[in-house]
Amino acid sequence: MAIITLTTDFGLKDHYVSAIKGAILSRLPGATIVDISHKIEKYNLLDASYILKESYPNFPEGTIHIIGINTELSNSGGYVLLKQNGHYFVGADNGIFSLLFEETPREIREISPADDRELSFPVRDVFVKAACELAAGTDFNIIGTPKDGLLERIAFRATSMGDNIRGSFVYIDSYGNVTTNIDRRLFEQVGKRRPFLIELARHSIERISKEYSEVPEGEVLAIFNSSDYLEIAMRNGKAGSLLNLKINDSITIRFL
Amino acid sequence: MAIITLTTDFGLKDHYVSAIKGAILSRLPGATIVDISHKIEKYNLLDASYILKESYPNFPEGTIHIIGINTELSNSGGYVLLKQNGHYFVGADNGIFSLLFEETPREIREISPADDRELSFPVRDVFVKAACELAAGTDFNIIGTPKDGLLERIAFRATSMGDNIRGSFVYIDSYGNVTTNIDRRLFEQVGKRRPFLIELARHSIERISKEYSEVPEGEVLAIFNSSDYLEIAMRNGKAGSLLNLKINDSITIRFL
Amino acid sequence: MAIITLTTDFGLKDHYVSAIKGAILSRLPGATIVDISHKIEKYNLLDASYILKESYPNFPEGTIHIIGINTELSNSGGYVLLKQNGHYFVGADNGIFSLLFEETPREIREISPADDRELSFPVRDVFVKAACELAAGTDFNIIGTPKDGLLERIAFRATSMGDNIRGSFVYIDSYGNVTTNIDRRLFEQVGKRRPFLIELARHSIERISKEYSEVPEGEVLAIFNSSDYLEIAMRNGKAGSLLNLKINDSITIRFL
Numbered sequence: 139m140a141i142i143t144l145t146t147d148f149g150l151k152d153h154y155v156s157a158i159k160g161a162i163l164s165r166l167p168g169a170t171i172v173d174i175s176h177k178i179e180k181y182n183l184l185d186a187s188y189i190l191k192e193s194y195p196n197f198p199e200g201t202i203h204i205i206g207i208n209t210e211l212s213n214s215g216g217y218v219l220l221k222q223n224g225h226y227f228v229g230a231d232n233g234i235f236s237l238l239f240e241e242t243p244r245e246i247r248e249i250s251p252a253d254d255r256e257l258s259f260p261v262r263d264v265f266v267k268a269a270c271e272l273a274a275g276t277d278f279n280i281i282g283t284p285k286d287g288l289l290e291r292i293a294f295r296a297t298s299m300g301d302n303i304r305g306s307f308v309y310i311d312s313y314g315n316v317t318t319n320i321d322r323r324l325f326e327q328v329g330k331r332r333p334f335l336i337e338l339a340r341h342s343i344e345r346i347s348k349e350y351s352e353v354p355e356g357e358v359l360a361i362f363n364s365s366d367y368l369e370i371a372m373r374n375g376k377a378g379s380l381l382n383l384k385i386n387d388s389i390t391i392r393f394l
Numbered sequence: 395m396a397i398i399t400l401t402t403d404f405g406l407k408d409h410y411v412s413a414i415k416g417a418i419l420s421r422l423p424g425a426t427i428v429d430i431s432h433k434i435e436k437y438n439l440l441d442a443s444y445i446l447k448e449s450y451p452n453f454p455e456g457t458i459h460i461i462g463i464n465t466e467l468s469n470s471g472g473y474v475l476l477k478q479n480g481h482y483f484v485g486a487d488n489g490i491f492s493l494l495f496e497e498t499p500r501e502i503r504e505i506s507p508a509d510d511r512e513l514s515f516p517v518r519d520v521f522v523k524a525a526c527e528l529a530a531g532t533d534f535n536i537i538g539t540p541k542d543g544l545l546e547r548i549a550f551r552a553t554s555m556g557d558n559i560r561g562s563f564v565y566i567d568s569y570g571n572v573t574t575n576i577d578r579r580l581f582e583q584v585g586k587r588r589p590f591l592i593e594l595a596r597h598s599i600e601r602i603s604k605e606y607s608e609v610p611e612g613e614v615l616a617i618f619n620s621s622d623y624l625e626i627a628m629r630n631g632k633a634g635s636l637l638n639l640k641i642n643d644s645i646t647i648r649f650l
Numbered sequence: 651m652a653i654i655t656l657t658t659d660f661g662l663k664d665h666y667v668s669a670i671k672g673a674i675l676s677r678l679p680g681a682t683i684v685d686i687s688h689k690i691e692k693y694n695l696l697d698a699s700y701i702l703k704e705s706y707p708n709f710p711e712g713t714i715h716i717i718g719i720n721t722e723l724s725n726s727g728g729y730v731l732l733k734q735n736g737h738y739f740v741g742a743d744n745g746i747f748s749l750l751f752e753e754t755p756r757e758i759r760e761i762s763p764a765d766d767r768e769l770s771f772p773v774r775d776v777f778v779k780a781a782c783e784l785a786a787g788t789d790f791n792i793i794g795t796p797k798d799g800l801l802e803r804i805a806f807r808a809t810s811m812g813d814n815i816r817g818s819f820v821y822i823d824s825y826g827n828v829t830t831n832i833d834r835r836l837f838e839q840v841g842k843r844r845p846f847l848i849e850l851a852r853h854s855i856e857r858i859s860k861e862y863s864e865v866p867e868g869e870v871l872a873i874f875n876s877s878d879y880l881e882i883a884m885r886n887g888k889a890g891s892l893l894n895l896k897i898n899d900s901i902t903i904r905f906l
Contacts, residue, residue, distance in 0.1 A: 139679075139680070141675055143668065143672075148568070149568035150406065150431070150433055150662065151431055151433035151434075151445075152431070152445065152567045152568050153430065153431065153444075153445045153446075154398065154567075156428060156429065156430040156431065156449045156452070156618075157449050157452040157574065158401065158451070158452075159428050159452075160399075160428070160449060160453035160454075160457075161451030163426065163428070163453060163454060163456045164452065164453060167395075167397075167454065168395070168426070170675065170680070171674070172668060172671050172672070172683075173429075173662055173668065175662070175664070175665065175668065176662035176666065177662055178663075179561035180568075180631060181631075182632060188665075189663075189664065189665045190665075192665035192669065193665035193668045193669050193672060194667040194670075196668070196670070196671075196672030196673050196676065196774070197669075197675060197676065198672075198675060198676045198679065199670035201672075210606055210607040211605065212605055212607050212608075213607045220438075224558045254604055255620075257604060257605055258605075258617070258618070258619055258620040259619075259620035262452070262620070263620075290587055298506060298682040309465050309665045311666075312660070312661035312663060312664050312692075313692065330427075348766055348769060349722050349723065349724055349770075350722055351722040351724050351725045351768055352724075361770070362770070362771040363770055363771075364669075364767075364771035364774070364775075367582035374693060375692060375693075382758075404824070405824035406662065406687065406688075406689055407687055407689035407707035407824060408687070408701065408824050409686065409687065409700075409701045409702075409704035410823075412655065412684060412685065412687065412705045413688040413704065413708040413876075414708075415684050415708075416655075416684070416705060416706070416707075416708030416709035416710075416713075417708045419653055419682065419684070419709060419710060420708065420709065421708045423651075424651070425711065427684075428804045436824075436887060437886060437887075438823065444715075466861050466862055467861065468861055486700050489713075494847075510860055511876075513860060514861075514862055514873070514874070514875055514876040515875075515876035518708070518876070519876075527902070572859070618667050635814040638875045
């Protein structure tokens with residue numbers, strides 16, 4: 139039976155999330171529904187894309203991911219169902235897909251509200267319908283109509299220049315660990331096993347740890363997270379606030 | 395397999411919610427359990443009834459809704475299982491059902507704790523038992539004993555007088571959108587397509603929007619929500635706090 | 651189909667919890683996954699053990715409980731899968747099991763990461779693997795390797811001396827109800843139905859209530875909770891903050 143995941147900025151108090159689940163179960167009894175997160179910062183596509191990007195590859199191929207953020211039709215390029223990396227995604231074409239994927243999706247279907255009434259809760263009325271049709275076995279290529287491109291939002295990517303890598307902070311988790319957009323591949327490619335300095339505003343770090351507990355409590359460390367992105371952390375947390383690191387601030391690695 | 399939903403003020407940290415789920419799965423392996431909300435304001439029946447009222451009709455008929463708020467036996471008219479609008483509800487007869495339904499339920503069964511020990515966690519010990527019996531196929535009419543009436547709590551309803559509608563605010567969601575108890579039917583019946591003024595304490599609104607994005611950011615708008623109740627909102631949220639609107643405050647629509 | 655529960659300090663915003671669920675569903679389509687709590691106070695084993703201890707006995711025997719807190723390998727005695735009281739538990743040997751169980755577990759298997767990469771997210775990569783193997787039918791006794799003892803952390807237990815019981819506060823729930831480590835059995839054994847005084851810093855209580863509503867609003871009461879531990883509460887909540895009771899503070903019952 140299909141798995142459908144939900145990523146929204148709806149929060150956990152209001153009725154919105156359970157209304158969606160009820161709508162799914164009404165169309166597809168026995169569906170497996172998994173919450174990715176409903177505590178996305180309101181209207182923040184970068185936040186949504188980071189969390190979904192870290193989460194979705196853990197699900198089996200064929201999983202359908204519903205994205206409920208910034209879904210105003212007139213503020214977007216329409217509603218879409220698309221296939222990428224073996225997974226399906228349903229959401230508003232508001233730029234989130236360019237933040238979510240390195241490669242531009244090619245298999246895109248545009249899905250439309252049946253009438254104006256569906257505009258007030260499109261996640262429940264439009265997205266759920268498409269997701270359930272697909273989950274029930276309808277061929278992807280006959281849902282909605284074909285669509286060519288998607289809105290682009292520029293995601294800052296880490297870049298290298300000579301012996302330096304320049305990146306930025308993209309997410310601060312609930313432990314205060316701060317993730318960068320610098321991945322292990324770029325680090326190894328530019329670094330070639332040379333010594334280095336990771337330069338923050340008021341700190342520098344000279345080595346990569348394998349575990350948080352490698353350093354004494356209260357000390358700053360750098361570690362590749364489970365997705366192979368460089369993370370700045372402190373043992374027992376709070377690196378973000380204690381070091382005053384902010385989303386989009388830059389970080390430099392200088393190889394010596 | 396039956397769907398059982400949970401609406402409580404238990405919050406998400408403590409063990410209460412998972413204890414209930416464990417009890418359900420012990421009695422009914424394979425049950426589909428859906429959280430409606432556990433972040434109901436503590437002891438607030440109005441809050442619980444609003445969220446459940448907006449959510450439950452999205453579920454398939456036959457769904458069983460467990461309500462875990464204000465469940466002290468001696469503070470209520472007893473524990474009940476009832477059938478209304480094709481759905482089942484289990485909870486304490488504390489007035490919530492009069493807030494939840496426009497029409498008084500007629501099919502009511504009283505369910506009783508087996509002993510005093512069940513009084514300390516009746517949702518797990520009494521409500522779950524009745525819900526699982528029903529879900530397992532026991533006839534509604536042989537669970538517990540018949541019961542005639544339910545406690546009434548007066549829900550303020552919107553009223554019309556001449557060319558005016560007078561309503562009040564019933565819920566503020568996590569975006570700061572403020573829902574009223576004025577529905578589209580009353581609005582159209584009194585308004586007869588005439589121009590109107592929606593009068594708030596310090597603002598008035600002259601039209602109904604179809605989407606939040608119809609107005610510039612930061613501007614106040616009125617919109618019928620997905621349940622056809624009038625909602626006061628601001629594009630990108632926070633109408634409630636910025637306009638200082640409070641639950642139970644009144645709102646007037648004057649037709650010209 | 652197996653039930654797998656999750657108890658972590660991961661919070662509900664980040665991707666961690668859903669990553670685990672995706673990993674479980676990838677290995678075991680159709681698994682029933684239940685959240686016990688993800689709002690455990692960060693790094694707080696006592697908090698985790700209390701919530702899990704109150705919750706897990708509600709699940710059917712054979713349920714597998716994954717514990718995701720303080721999972722740094724080098725800070726623990728290794729990762730373990732163990733069987734106790736008919737349930738299975740997977741976690742780091744960091745002392746939590748001595749807080750969770752009165753009797754020392756005897757059936758313990760040590761499970762190991764396949765490589766260093768699994769150290770950055772062992773709950774997803776090591777714990778889920780063991781849980782799913784077990785759930786899929788692999789014999790407990792051939793998973794991992796046998797292990798003899800577990801790290802001990804001392805849990806303060808209530809003690810009696812003469813006519814007194816001395817205990818402490820172990821948990822404050824979201825209503826402000828304060829649970830002690832004094833259970834009904836000890837209370838009855840020492841008390842022998844004599845009158846008594848429950849002595850708090852600035853209050854004393856002379857009787858045990860059966861329901862919160864037995865006392866007027868705002869008054870302090872003592873009640874045995876659904877697990878038969880003594881709890882200090884106020885009708886309509888907030889005993890913890892109003893009486894300034896703190897975790898680990900002591901409480902005395904003096905029988906007269």
